[in-house]
Amino acid sequence: MRRAWRLPALFLLTGAFAATGSAFGGDTAMTAVFPVLFVLLAVIHSPLVFPAPVPAAEAARRSAVDGRPVVYWRPGCTYCLRLRLRLGRDASRLHWVNIWRDPAGAAAVRAATGGDETVPTVVVADRPHINPDPAWVRRQLPPRT
Incomplete structure (x- = not known):
C-alpha cells in the first residue's frame, strides 16, 4: 500500500520545496505555479486515477x-x-x-x-x-x- 503512494508523495514534497525556494527568491508567479503543477502530477500518478x-x-x-x-x-x-x-x-x-x-x-x-x-x-x-x-x-x- 505504501509503495503505491511513494511517487505521489515525492511529487508533493518536490512541489513544496520548489514553491518555498521560489518564495524566498521573490518569484511570486512560480510560487503559485509549482504547488498546482506538482499536486496535479501527484494526483495523476496516484492510485486515485x-x-x-x-x-x-x-x-x-x-x-x-x-x-x-x-x-x-x-x-x-x-x-x-x-x-x-x-x-x-x-x-x-x-x-x-x-x-x-x-x-x-x-x-x-x-x-x-x-x-x-x-x-x-x-x-x-x-x-x-x-x-x-x-x-x-x-x-x-x-x-x-
Whole structure:
C-alpha cells in the first residue's frame, strides 16, 4: 500500500520545496505555479486515477464470468496512465489489478512477459497483450447491456 503512494508523495514534497525556494527568491508567479503543477502530477500518478484494483484471482474469475479484459498496471507507469485516460469512462468496465499490491498479479505479468513486469498487460480471453493500443482495448469490451 505504501509503495503505491511513494511517487505521489515525492511529487508533493518536490512541489513544496520548489514553491518555498521560489518564495524566498521573490518569484511570486512560480510560487503559485509549482504547488498546482506538482499536486496535479501527484494526483495523476496516484492510485486515485484508476478504478479500484481487485486481486488477480478475483479479476480472472470476474473476467471468466463477464468476458471483460483484465488490466495489470502499477502506479507511476506512464503507459498505464495513457491507457486509463484514453479509455475514459470505459476504464470502469475493465478489471484492474495493481501489481504492486498483488504479488499474484505481478507473477502473472512476469509469466506473460518473460520475466519482467512490463505494464500495462491486458489479458483478453486468457491471452496477454503487452501495452496494447487503447482503441484496441476498447474494441475488446463486450457490448453494453
